[in-house]
Amino acid sequence: xxWVAARTVMDMRRDMFNHLLRLPARFFDGQSTxxxxxxxAYDVTNVTQAATTVLTxxxxxxxxxxxxxxxxxYLDWKMTLIALTVGPFIxxxxxxxxxxxxxAARTGYSAMGLxxxxxxxxxxxxxxxxxxxxxxxEAERFQQAIxxxxxxxxxxxxxxxxxxxxxQLAASLSxxxxxxxALMSSxxxxxxxxxTFISFITALLMLLAPVKRLTEVSAPLQRGLAAAExxxxxxxxxxxxxxxxIVVPRTIGHIRFEGVDFTYPGAASPALKxxxxxxxxxxxxxxxxxxxxxxxxxxxxxxxxxHPSNGKLSLDSHPLEVLTLDSLRAxxxxxxxxxxxxxxxxxxNIAYGASGGVTTEEDIVAAAKAANAWEFIVQMEHGLSxxxxxxxxxxxxxxxxxxxxxxxxxxxxxxLILDEATSALDSESxxxxxxxxxxxxxxxxxxxxxxxxxxxxxxxxxxxMAHGEIVERGTHAELLSLGGTYARLQMLQHDxx
Numbered sequence: 001x002x003w004v005a006a007r008t009v010m011d012m013r014r015d016m017f018n019h020l021l022r023l024p025a026r027f028f029d030g031q032s033t034x035x036x037x038x039x040x041a042y043d044v045t046n047v048t049q050a051a052t053t054v055l056t057x058x059x060x061x062x063x064x065x066x067x068x069x070x071x072x073x074y075l076d077w078k079m080t081l082i083a084l085t086v087g088p089f090i091x092x093x094x095x096x097x098x099x100x101x102x103x104a105a106r107t108g109y110s111a112m113g114l115x116x117x118x119x120x121x122x123x124x125x126x127x128x129x130x131x132x133x134x135x136x137x138e139a140e141r142f143q144q145a146i147x148x149x150x151x152x153x154x155x156x157x158x159x160x161x162x163x164x165x166x167x168q169l170a171a172s173l174s175x176x177x178x179x180x181x182a183l184m185s186s187x188x189x190x191x192x193x194x195x196t197f198i199s200f201i202t203a204l205l206m207l208l209a210p211v212k213r214l215t216e217v218s219a220p221l222q223r224g225l226a227a228a229e230x231x232x233x234x235x236x237x238x239x240x241x242x243x244x245x246i247v248v249p250r251t252i253g254h255i256r257f258e259g260v261d262f263t264y265p266g267a268a269s270p271a272l273k274x275x276x277x278x279x280x281x282x283x284x285x286x287x288x289x290x291x292x293x294x295x296x297x298x299x300x301x302x303x304x305x306x307h308p309s310n311g312k313l314s315l316d317s318h319p320l321e322v323l324t325l326d327s328l329r330a331x332x333x334x335x336x337x338x339x340x341x342x343x344x345x346x347x348x349n350i351a352y353g354a355s356g357g358v359t360t361e362e363d364i365v366a367a368a369k370a371a372n373a374w375e376f377i378v379q380m381e382h383g384l385s386x387x388x389x390x391x392x393x394x395x396x397x398x399x400x401x402x403x404x405x406x407x408x409x410x411x412x413x414x415x416l417i418l419d420e421a422t423s424a425l426d427s428e429s430x431x432x433x434x435x436x437x438x439x440x441x442x443x444x445x446x447x448x449x450x451x452x453x454x455x456x457x458x459x460x461x462x463x464x465m466a467h468g469e470i471v472e473r474g475t476h477a478e479l480l481s482l483g484g485t486y487a488r489l490q491m492l493q494h495d496x497x
Contacts, residue, residue, distance in 0.1 A: 005052040012044045015235065022239040025305040026265055034117025035110075039234055042112055043227040046105075050224020054217045061210035068207045075200045079178050083204060086170040093166045094215060097159040098222050104156040105226035111149035118142050160219035167215040171208050178204070240325060241307065247327040251316050253414040253445030255279040255302060260311035262297060270309070271297045273468045279461075281414075284446040286456035288489065289465035295449045298465070299417050302447070303332045333413035335437075337420035339400040341392035346377055346403065347384040349392075353407035363410060371406035371436045373399070398433060405436045416446045462486065 017040060072080040122129060122138050129138055179201070260275040272294045279285050287295040300306055301313055304320055313320050320328065333353070341349050350367055351359045364384065368374040376399055380386040392400040408416065418437065450456045457476045464472035464479065464486045472484050479486035 001052050001056060005048050008048045008051055009044055012047065012231065013040055016040050016044070016231065019235055019237070019239065023237055024240045025300070027237055029264075032113065032117045034115075034120040035113030036234070037120065038109070038113040038116040039230055041116075043109055043230045046220075046223045046227035047231055048224075049220050050228070054221050054224060057213055057217045058221075061213050064210040065207060065214070068203050068210075071203050072200060072207075075196055075203070079181075079200060082178055082181070083174045086174045089170050090167050090211070090215070093163060093170075094218055097163045098218055100159040101156055101219055101222035102226045104152050104159065105223045106229070108149055108152035108156065109226060109230050111145060111152055114145045115142070115149060118145055156219065156223070163215050163218055164212060168208070168212060171211060175201070175204055175208075240304075241321075242325045244321060244323045244325065244328075246318055246322050247324050248316065248318065248331065249327070251331045251414050252281040253279075253331075254281045254316050255415070255445060255447075256312075256314045257298075257301075258312040258314070260301070260308045260313055262301065262306060263309050264297075269468075271468050272301075272308075275311070275470060277463065277470065277473075279445055279447065281445055282443055283460040284441055284448060284458075285461045285463060286448040286450060286459035287463050287465060288450060288456065288486065293465040294468040295465055296419060297468075299419060299447055299449060302415065302417065303329050303334070331413050332415045332417065333408040333411045334417045334419070335401075335404050335408050335440075336418075339392065339404045341388050341395075341400055341403060343387070343390045345382075345385050345387055346380070349388060349403055350384075350406045350410055353409070353411035359410065364406075367406040367409040368403075370409045370439055371402045372432045373402035373406050373436075376402075401433050402436060405433065405440060409440060414444055416441060416444045418446065418448045418450075420449055464489075 020036065020040075069080070072083070118138070118141055122142075129135060255277075256279070257275045257277040260272060261270055262272040263270040275294075275298060277285075277298075287298065289295055297306070301308060302315075302320075304325060307321075315323065315328070315331075342352070346368075347361075347364055350364050353367070354363075361384075365374065368377055368384075377383060377386075386394075388394055388400075388403075392403070395403070418441075448456050448459060456462060459476070461473060462476060462479055463470055464484075466485060472479055472482065472486055474482070480490065
């Protein structure tokens with residue numbers, strides 16, 4: 001059973017992780033990372049206990065009870081019926097306390113998710129916590145979470161502790177009642193002999209042990225059922241829609257938006273309204289506008305992180321919905337302001353761009369050199385084998401950004417999305433990254449999202465967005481001559497010291 005339990009835990013965690021990899025972006029938008037970690041790491045173990053230890057006890061003791069009841073009925077069916085009068089009471093006790101147990105278990109799992117969430121946030125933001133003196137606030141938050149978990153455990157313990165003694169009390173009263181009637185009559189039951197009666201009482205007392213064990217499994221069973229609700233809440237989520245059948249080995253990168261609207265689930269107003277945009281192959285299109293104008297949302301529709309609410313989005317004349325997700329995303333590379341690096345070597349982080357293909361050391365070095373990253377990689381103690389730490393914490397912002405660009409170089413996708421790729425960097429790092437990006441975008445269909453207008457002046461087309469709509473479009477010179485929104489943004493940035 002230990003082997004079965006270990007395999008069950010492994011299989012369920014594997015299935016949950018594989019399912020998480022295929023869930024849509026909108027699922028993660030509404031979930032706490034800590035709560036999801038708690039479900040995979042903690043809740044699964046309680047499901048396993050219910051599926052192994054509890055199941056064994058239920059099967060074994062149920063068979064024992066069935067056999068002993070059959071024997072009791074054979075010996076004296078009238079006294080057996082008297083003994084069974086406590087059955088409804090035992091059923092009521094187990095049912096009533098079972099509901100309390102499951103409710104307490106649900107609360108406990110939620111509290112554990114909150115504990116994991118606070119830990120994950122506090123550890124990840126430990127510098128912010130220290131600088132702003134948030135230790136007391138975080139300690140109070142954590143204290144509330146662990147106290148909630150403690151209280152849930154105590155409610156569970158009270159309900160669990162009350163079930164067994166009440167059940168045993170009822171069974172004892174049943175034995176006492178039968179013994180009383182037997183002693184009050186000269187013959188126990190319609191001519192039943194003393195030997196038969198002793199056999200009956202012995203079998204009845206033997207019945208108490210499996211009944212006790214069955215009532216004891218109520219607590220782990222309810223915990224397991226509550227854990228199963230938590231686990232299958234994730235497993236029952238619909239995965240990303242991948243109904244497309246057309247595989248595009250390498251697209252030319254012609255993207256077209258036709259009357260595209262998009263509204264986030266639960267949002268009061270649409271994030272995009274009536275977007276019409278034709279991005280020709282190999283051209284660079286820049287999206288500018290105030291925060292919240294819909295630039296990032298528009299870019300997120302291209303790799304199909306979200307589906308348009310209305311309108312049509314096509315790639316090389318194919319509607320995005322008819323393309324397989326794997327082939328669509330194999331043609332898209334992303335470099336964003338919030339660089340994501342894995343706690344692995346520099347080599348592994350660059351090779352992540354190979355999309356599972358075979359990558360040689362020469363390819364990785366070439367990508368690093370193209371991204372202007374090789375100069376700092378060779379200065380590291382272990383070179384390409386250097387561990388970068390969690391999300392690249394051992395690297396500077398410019399170094400992280402250049403590794404992300406090297407990853408995009410290695411992928412060599414025909415479509416490139418640059419989301420604020422040079423913001424929040426010093427002038428020297430920005431110059432090096434801008435140089436790498438100019439090399440990267442050659443011959444690729446590139447969508448650039450930028451707040452720094454100086455970085456997109458040479459774009460083939462600049463699209464100005466406001467409140468989810470396109471309000472202006474044209475080249476840098478054309479938009480300046482219009483004297484509209486773009487010209488005002490340009491003037492504001494030049495006036496800003």
